[in-house]
Amino acid sequence: MNRKECLDLMMEYFKPESAINYLKNPDFELKSHIFYYRDIFKDIEEIKILRISSKNSSDNIVFDVYYVSQEFDGLFHGYFRIKPETEMAEKLFENISKVATDLGQYFYYVYKNSEILKIYLISGNLENALAHCKNKDFQQNFVEIKKATQLEIAKFSTQSLKTILLRRELLEKYITNFIKMNSKCSDRVKMFLINLLSSKYAGHICLIPKRAEIKNFIQVTTEQVFFNDNLSIPIYGLLDYAVNYNCVLFVKLDFDFKGGEAIGKGND
Amino acid sequence: MEKVMIKGEKIVISRMNDPSQQFVFELSYPRINKYLYDIDPFTFMMDEKGKILEDEIIFYNNPFNDNDAVNYKEVYKSEKVYKSFEININKMPKEVQAISLVMSVYCKNRNKDNKPLFVEFDLEVINKTQRSTLFSSVDNFDVMRYKTFVLGEIYKYRNSWKYNAVKQEMDDELMKVLRKMYQIKIFK
Structure with missing residues (x-):
């Protein structure tokens, strides 16, 4: 249709x-x-x-x-x-x-x-x-993700966690840079970024740099958004779960640096 | 008295066989909350043809590379922000011929408020081995207007590594500036 x-x-x-x-x-x-x-x-x-x-x-x-x-x-x-x-x-x-x-x-x-x-x-x-309706119930997945994330956070001292996380108050800057320095974002990614900026989710996400030693995170490329390389986990269900159960989700923004004019792109 | 670099000035920072090859490039600028702006420094390590590996672009989202040649750190204090790159030339991949130090300028109200906002930022370059200041520089530019500031470049010249104080503010976004100035090509 x-x-x-x-x-x-x-x-x-x-x-x-x-x-x-x-x-x-x-x-x-x-x-x-x-x-x-x-x-x-x-x-x-x-x-x-x-x-x-x-x-x-x-x-x-x-x-x-x-x-x-x-x-x-x-x-x-x-x-x-x-x-x-x-x-x-x-x-x-x-x-x-x-x-x-x-x-x-x-x-x-x-x-x-x-x-x-x-x-x-x-x-x-x-x-x-x-x-x-064959809508899969992802509740169990969300519970496991919350638990795994909490265990990861517990591994760090407050001080070392501070050095790993990007600054929450600069979320808008991080998203601006992601949009401007990269190739054009897909509509799906744009929709996700609007959600990140909304007041509903802003308190429940935490951006982390590319090399942060954290295994459970939402990855955002210019094309796609997924949790731990698993495209079947519904991201918005997961975000709603984080809001309802007051937990934090880590998000990594993956830069490709193909912004500016479309010249000088490498393929290999 | 330490050397203060002016626009376009060049200086040798290291000879190839010098034992001291570790340098800290520390930037600092005031934090004014009224206008939410921020300055993000990047280093781009490039070969002679302008080829850059994505993983070797060092900034807040990728604070170090695999061989630890460049390490980025930032500290936000209530009055001032400090951002630094520790560069170890000994660990630099052989193909790297130049390292460009560029700053992207974020300004939340850029499109709404056209009043200029001049921000002074300082650069201090320290030879880490000798624990001495190699040179410093002070710049001042309108963060409302300029989106990119090319601070300088470290480059190989014969048997030395030199620093060129480019100090060029630009209206264009960072990636556009780099493509124009260096004809860079980014590879995965």
């Missing part, structure tokens, strides 16, 4: 309602991009703009879309934050990003990454979607 077909199908099952008086007939196309909202809300820090609910009220999928007016050079000029309001909505967005700069692109991304939404849009039946 391509993006347009997916969004058309979404409109059959979901009803977006504006939370702003003069924002009429919201959609996932023209009014999906952040540029549409930028000028309207430039002086507001954060505002709820949409409530999206399942047309079949018994399915009880309800989530809100907020516009956040922050800017970050090279990454975003405002972004959307999705907040699930019901348990069913929580399940729909489990293990996936809840921030985006284009709602149309975002809902296609949700479709591709949420087994529940995929089945729901095809069968039109939430019970069916939940019954057939």
Whole structure:
């Protein structure tokens, strides 16, 4: 299913309602991009703009879309934050990003990454979607990661840990340098960086340098984001777990230094 | 009295057979919280054709290389920031012909606030073996405007290692400056 077909199908099952008086007939196309909202809300820090609910009220999928007016050079000029309001909505967005700069692109991304939404849009039946959903439960993996990370931290004295970790208050600088010095980041990586900068996760991640002797970490290249070379661990599920269980995750930014003009690149 | 380097000045820092081949390049600059800015020094070790190995670019995210030729350290104090490279020329890979010392300037409000913000930063180069200051330099540039400052380069010249105080501030981002100035090629 391509993006347009997916969004058309979404409109059959979901009803977006504006939370702003003069924002009429919201959609996932023209009014999906952040540029549409930028000028309207430039002086507001954060505002709820949409409530999206399942047309079949018994399915009880309800989530809100907020516009956040922050800017970050090279990454975003405002972004959307999705907040699930019901348990069913929580399940729909489990293990996936809840921030985006284009709602149309975002809902296609949700479709591709949420087994529940995929089945729901095809069968039109939430019970069916939940019954057939093959979403793996990663809770055990997250518990093990938390334990392994805590054991690693315990190996260091406070002083030596301080010399290993990069400075938390300089997170924005580290991300700016990553964007400017490297080749262009993939949309997936950009989405992850927006998440890192959001207030929700900022207190639960800690950047470490490339050669830090820490084995459990999220690696960020310009192409991909993964935990310990394991692409199957859902990064956003892991970040949410870190927030809910108040733990820290280490993140390594992998520089390729291919920024600037595309000349003089080496291949071997 | 220690030598103070001026723009474009060159100095021999070591002969090939000198026993003292360890140097500390220490930069310091004031910490002003009102404008959040920071200066990140990098060393790029390059061969005669400008080839640079990714792992041998030393900075905060990669503070040392495999053979320990360059080690980076930083200390943030309440009033001042100290960032230093300890360079051991004896351990330098043979193919390295020059080491460029470049600083990337981060400024959070660069696009919003156009008022200039001049920051003075000091460089002190110490011969670690002799425990003496080889030279120093003081520079002052607008961190709101300039994104890169090429501090200098250490390079092989006949049977010596020399330092050239380039001291050039640039509007472009660091990687663009390096590609223009040295025609560098980065390899994995």
